[in-house]
Amino acid sequence: MSENKHSHSAFDSFVNLFKRDMLLAFRHRSDIANPLIFFMIVVSLFPLGVSPSREVLAQLAPGVIWVVALLACLLSSDGLFRNDFDDGSLELLLLSPQPLYILVIAKVLAHWCITGLPVTLFAPLLGVMMYLPTEGLMPLVGSLFLGTISLSFVGGIGAGLTVGLRRSGVLLSLIVLPLYTPVLIFGSSAVQSVIHGFGASGQLAVLGAFLLMAVTLAPLAIGAALRISVEG
Template structure:
């Protein structure tokens, strides 16, 4: 029997997770609506002043993206853990870290990508325009995969624990801070007209670093959780 190659295994994991998500479409829709509702609450609370809204737009939208990622982290491994699929996944001869990359990618497509696609619309709500709108979308496109990557570590560490929802927030939110600072900073600096390249480069660096280390740490954490 020939073994599937690493890229075939990766594709298999992504395909399966996306297929499962498509079968539960309401789950995906929920995270989209969550983002829209939370982002719409701020103008109601802060008041409709255009200048104020434009100033807080990047921070609010980034924090919303953070929360959306955080809330969907429970879906990443829990279902597989409960029905035993995760245990079988650990037995697959391909490196676990590669399979984790597949799962995280699928998670990002389901929870991060909708936020990225929605962000120009939400930005308009907050009075952003032109360049800063593009920078917002680009920063989210670069940043949200990092969030999913770092979140996976927390999700794996807290797998099957009581109160894991709150615990994962406690663990993961501090790790999200650099991404939040650079992401929101990119939009703010583009609004101030000093160019957002530096912040976007740093976001890219965060992404590459997390791509290199996070799947590996997640794999270790999964093995610990299922020992």
């Protein structure tokens, strides 16, 4: 943009890093497809494995969709910093003059756009398949939208801590799951309470509070975790 090298802002590097990660995702399309396909396959196995009856599925739907969405986010969060760690880009990010806080937010948001966002957008389709009552569809999308962003940020903490380890699968789940559960509880209860005729504003407000907390605090934890991992 500008010829003056000093006028460069943190926002520019935020945008640039976000664009880079989106570009990388579109070069490796399986990164986008994997969590979404996992989500769709697992949910569509429930009518086959449990029962195809309308009443049973309608009862299970909010919980099943939320649990599988959570697992899709959990499985994908392992790769959040892996690639950058392996090729040395992570060192460049840590040593750049830009605040790590901003760079981490860019990376996590890009990651959410290729994992949480598609899951959120496809959830109504699976809701219909699971006979979720129509009034539950909007709360499902709303709660997944707020919830999956929090899940991505929280997953980032685990990913940052375990990126230096070769096999981090189980450890990552153990670190992250206790922090995931409140999101799951309020998320699925938002959908259930609308189906039962109560509003969901309370649950959505709590999810919003989680989101704000995750966006403001998790990047600090992720940054510290990355510094520890790179040191190893």
